[in-house]
Amino acid sequence: MGNLTIEHIELFTVPPRWLFLKITTKSGVFxxxxxxxxxxxxTVAACIHELKQYVIGKDASNIEDLWQVLYRGGFxxxxxxxxxxxxxxxQALWDIKGKALGVPVHELLGGAVRQKMKMYCWIGGDNPEVVLEQAHEKVAAGFKAVKMNATGAMEWVSSVKDVKKVAHNIKLLREEFGFDLDIGLDFHGRVHKPMVKRLIDELLPYNPLFIEEPVLPENNEALKHIYSYSSIPIATGERMFSRWDFKDILHQGVVDIIQPDLSHAGGISEVRRIAAMxxxxxxxxxxxxxLGPIALASALHVDFVSANAVIQESxxxxxxxxxxxxxxxxxNPEVFDVKEGYINLLSKPGLGVEIDEYKLKEAVKIGHKWANPIWRHEDGNFAEW
Structure with a gap:
């Protein structure tokens, strides 16, 4: 494989809200x-600078040992x-190893169990015309599934008027597309426990594909009440960061779909373990x-080798x-072409995405200071975004 001793780690803060990382080895494989x-x-960039001491000078092919040191090396x-x-x-280490061996990452993970992965994308907008317009755009682009926020800001106990608004957009989509379009609804942790069952009652007639983050992850103990209340599949996990965070809800059986993020939950190595659990x-x-193209490619490689992966966000x-x-x-944007609702198996070595470094370096000059909005209710109290 050549000399895979890690020589450099570079960071690129680029719009709209991303941070890319490049690891280069002595043999030039990156x-x-x-x-x-x-x-x-x-903050994450500062953390990476602190972790460099465990990475620079090490063999990039020793992915598991490096993961253990990075995780367990701190108290x-x-x-x-x-x-x-x-x-x-x-992610970068798996990319290097795949390139060095001339195979895609999913081959290193044991080989694919599927030849294509079902995809969904976001639609947004507060008014019905925008929702329908964007849904038609996504269907025309090849998608057969979409997701949208179920609510805006919600009071701890909201008025009946606000509750009745929640089902309006999915009702329009069902009337327009019938059941030819799968529709996921993201509660986004905006809803507190007292309102979840009432909102489910409103949404049940429209058969969403799933309800995501019905409560904040710090309130996951509420899932046992929600799970037994509805037949709609419950999804959560984007704000859970390791197999240890997922352990309890898996053991309790209070979730149908877990949603670890390949850029938050320990990368390819850890999410593959979470999938197996x-x-x-x-x-x-x-x-x-x-997120961006590297995160999506990483997620797809885990999807391709995980029998229980059902759909992938883009x-x-x-x-x-x-x-x-x-x-x-x-x-090479063509690797993410969506055809009949699916992205085909990635076949290029490593992660299979080729980054335009010239464009990346130009974008670094712009950078970003993205932050999520701060919402407040009518009375001035903080509202979950």
Whole structure:
């Protein structure tokens, strides 16, 4: 494989809200990663600089040993910042090893169990015309599944008027597309426990594909009440960062779909382990990915080898990507072509995405200071975004 001793780690903060990482070895083989906590790019970058001491000078092919050192080498472990930093490094190491051996990452993970992966993308907009317009755009682009936020800001106990608004957009989509379009609904942690069952009652007639993050992950104990209340599949996990974070909800059986993020939950190495844990409980996986091309490629490679992976999120055209989109930094955007609702098996060595470094370096000059909005209710109290 040549000399895979790690020589350099470079970081690129680029719009719309991403942080890319490049690891280069002495033989010149390099790999890409995407370590990012949305709104905390500088913090994650600082963490990577602290982790360099464990990585520079080491053999890039020793992925598992490096993962263990990065995770266990600090007395304090886990959490979004550290695990996202580890995620980006891990992705780049798999990219390097695949390129050095001339095979795609999914071959290194045991080989594909499927030849294509079902995809979904986001639609947004507060008024019905925009929702329908964007849904038609996504269907025309090849998607057969979409996701949208179920609610705006919700009070701890909301008025009946606000509750009745929640089902309006999915009702319009059902009337327009029937059941030819799968529709996921993201509660986004905006809804507190007192309102979840009432909202489910409103949504049940329209048969959403799943309900995502019905409560915040710090309130996961509420899932046992929600899970037994509804037949709609419950999804959660984008704000859970390791197999240890998932252990309890898997054991309790209070979720149908787990959604670890390949840029937050320890990278390819850890999410593959999380997928295997979920399979043992007959629970499915749909990795969270409102991010860039490296994160999406990483998620797809895990999907391709995980029998319980059911659908993959994509940020193509997502409302966060103003001015820059997921394909803009790629020399080979065709690998993410969606055909009849699916992306075909990635076949190029490593992660299979080729980054346009000239465009990346130009975008670094712009950078970003993205932060999620701060919402408040009518009375001035903080509202979950």
């Amino acid at each position: 790999g890409w990663g995407e370590p990012i906590v949305e709104g905390k790019a500088d 304090y472990r886990g959490g979004p910042i550290l695990m996202s930093a580890i995620s980006g490094i891990d 979920a399979e043992a409980y007959d629970i499915t996986m749909a990795p969270h990915c409102p 940020s193509i055209g997502i409302h966060y990507n103003k001015g820059y989109d997921i394909l803009d930094y790629m020399l």
